[in-house]
Amino acid sequence: MYKDFGPTKAVTDMTLELKRGVVTGLVGENGSGKSTISSMISGVYPPTKGTMTYKGQPYSPKSVLDARKQGIQYLTQEQGTIDGMTVAENMFLGEEESLGKKGIVNIKKINARSAEILKENGLENVIPTKMVDDYSFEERKMIETARALSHQPEILIIDETTTALSQKGRDRIYEIIAEQKAKGTAVLIISHDLDEVKHLCDEVVVMRDGIYINTLTGGDIEPHNIRQNMIGREIDGSYYRADYECSYDEEVVLEVRNLSVSGIFEDISFELHKGEILGIGGLSECGMHELLKTVYGALKPSSGSVILKKNGVQLKNTTVSVKNKIAYIPKDRDKESLFQATSIKDNIVTAALDKLKKGFIITPSSERKMADKEAANIEVKMRDIEQQVRDLSGGNKQKVVIAKWMANDSRLFIMDCPTRGIDVGVKEKIYKLMNRLKNEGIAILMVSEEMMELIGMADRIITMKDGKLSKEFERSAGLTESTIISAIV
Numbered sequence: 001m002y003k004d005f006g007p008t009k010a011v012t013d014m015t016l017e018l019k020r021g022v023v024t025g026l027v028g029e030n031g032s033g034k035s036t037i038s039s040m041i042s043g044v045y046p047p048t049k050g051t052m053t054y055k056g057q058p059y060s061p062k063s064v065l066d067a068r069k070q071g072i073q074y075l076t077q078e079q080g081t082i083d084g085m086t087v088a089e090n091m092f093l094g095e096e097e098s099l100g101k102k103g104i105v106n107i108k109k110i111n112a113r114s115a116e117i118l119k120e121n122g123l124e125n126v127i128p129t130k131m132v133d134d135y136s137f138e139e140r141k142m143i144e145t146a147r148a149l150s151h152q153p154e155i156l157i158i159d160e161t162t163t164a165l166s167q168k169g170r171d172r173i174y175e176i177i178a179e180q181k182a183k184g185t186a187v188l189i190i191s192h193d194l195d196e197v198k199h200l201c202d203e204v205v206v207m208r209d210g211i212y213i214n215t216l217t218g219g220d221i222e223p224h225n226i227r228q229n230m231i232g233r234e235i236d237g238s239y240y241r242a243d244y245e246c247s248y249d250e251e252v253v254l255e256v257r258n259l260s261v262s263g264i265f266e267d268i269s270f271e272l273h274k275g276e277i278l279g280i281g282g283l284s285e286c287g288m289h290e291l292l293k294t295v296y297g298a299l300k301p302s303s304g305s306v307i308l309k310k311n312g313v314q315l316k317n318t319t320v321s322v323k324n325k326i327a328y329i330p331k332d333r334d335k336e337s338l339f340q341a342t343s344i345k346d347n348i349v350t351a352a353l354d355k356l357k358k359g360f361i362i363t364p365s366s367e368r369k370m371a372d373k374e375a376a377n378i379e380v381k382m383r384d385i386e387q388q389v390r391d392l393s394g395g396n397k398q399k400v401v402i403a404k405w406m407a408n409d410s411r412l413f414i415m416d417c418p419t420r421g422i423d424v425g426v427k428e429k430i431y432k433l434m435n436r437l438k439n440e441g442i443a444i445l446m447v448s449e450e451m452m453e454l455i456g457m458a459d460r461i462i463t464m465k466d467g468k469l470s471k472e473f474e475r476s477a478g479l480t481e482s483t484i485i486s487a488i489v
């Protein structure tokens with residue numbers, strides 16, 4: 001299979017076989033073409049060249065709906081439901097007439113059938129007539145999953161879905177994979193979590209730069225082996241900090257005092273020091289993501305304050321935060337951090353316009369220079385900086401968010417799951433960058449759902465449980481995942 005997007009060769013010479021009752025993993029670095037091949041299988045767009053065979057017959061779906069009707073379901077990395085429509089309308093989008101007569105849509109039947117499907121999938125709390133926008137990212141993913149399963153798929157493609165979900169959501173997806181495998185469905189999983197890949201997959205197909213590299217089976221499905229195949233060089237996996245010292249300057253940079261958002265988190269206080277990486281861990285719903293948003297000024301607290309110590313400024317809103325060179329990398333980059341229909345260049349320079357100003361003027365060449373430098377530093381895989389952000393692969397979008405804040409010379413980083421959807425090679429780069437920033441005296445506040453990331457990078461870890469602080473741990477060689485988990489569940 002081949003796919004070109006204008007001058008971009010996204011997939012060049014890719015071969016893939018999916019078998020009944022077999023869970024196949026598809027792995028490769030950010031931008032290697034995994035979502036593109038999945039999109040061609042699912043009828044999102046046709047290949048530039050190449051052929052597909054499905055159940056012994058030539059297969060070339062005309063659209064996503066056509067592929068769905070033939071039994072191929074694709075859960076994408078991004079949001080797969082449409083705002084401004086009800087849950088039920090989303091569930092029957094394009095298939096409304098299946099429950100109607102003579103071209104007339106029967107809304108009652110659609111609502112009733114949606115309620116049944118939701119119930120079968122343990123989602124009885126979701127109301128079919130409510131707007132889908134009223135539900136969280138995770139609930140919407142589960143609605144999308146229920147829709148996919150209701151069609152009895154013969155091929156189910158799950159693209160980097162688990163890392164965006166809470167542990168409960170992930171476990172549900174793992175259950176679904178096991179059930180589908182037992183039913184004889186061919187399952188294709190795309191994931192950057194190589195332990196997850198090892199745990200779930202019977203076969204692992206590796207891609208590099210749009211090309212098929214290798215298929216691993218049995219004992220060869222080991223994270224270090226997968227990594228080597230993906231990147232073409234050995235990386236030892238010990239990409240976290242090498243030291244076990246809890247080290248930072250005495251100077252307090254940020255003070256969070258008795259911060260609360262009613263019903264979400266309560267009475268949170270802590271200090272962040274110069275040169276410190278402060279980790280926050282907890283279950284996804286414990287309030288930690290909202291806490292970071294509030295610290296940054298994107299969510300209004302019901303009480304308490306966030307104070308920048310050097311000038312006593314209160315971080316009341318995001319304008320004050322940007323002015324004070326505070327970077328925020330949100331978990332939901334697509335909605336909260338990027339202008340999708342704008343170029344990479346415009347996204348990168350947006351927080352640094354003050355720095356580019358000469359008098360009242362910003363020259364296009366200075367913008368280009370800045371964007372080129374920052375995009376190259378973090379190795380955004382792109383055609384050039386004029387490319388639209390929405391056309392980038394998931395991991396490369398994340399790199400643009402980081403590049404934006406590097407351009408702004410940020411002095412304090414607030415990071416929410418900074419390596420979500422990021423391949424191992426780039427992960428290594430981000431950890432090195434965090435270490436470098438720390439050594440330059442920059443403070444980092446990081447929420448992560450990966451315990452190893454917290455243990456590997458943070459000087460101190462504070463844990464949250466049900467909206468409250470539960471414990472604090474200092475960096476040490478003896479700190480284990482189970483010690484932290486016992487403080488968060």
Ligand SMILES: Nc1ncnc2c1ncn2[C@@H]1O[C@H](COP(=O)(O)OP(=O)(O)OP(=O)(O)O)[C@@H](O)[C@H]1O
Binds near residue numbers: 008010034396
């Ligand atoms: N609609 C599009 N227009 C232009 N280029 C595109 C489009 N979709 C994808 N690309 C490019 O194709 C290449 C492959 O992207 P793809 O999304 O398939 O990668 P991926 O392996 O899924 O990456 P990730 O792990 O980051 O999700 C990238 O260089 C991307 O920028």
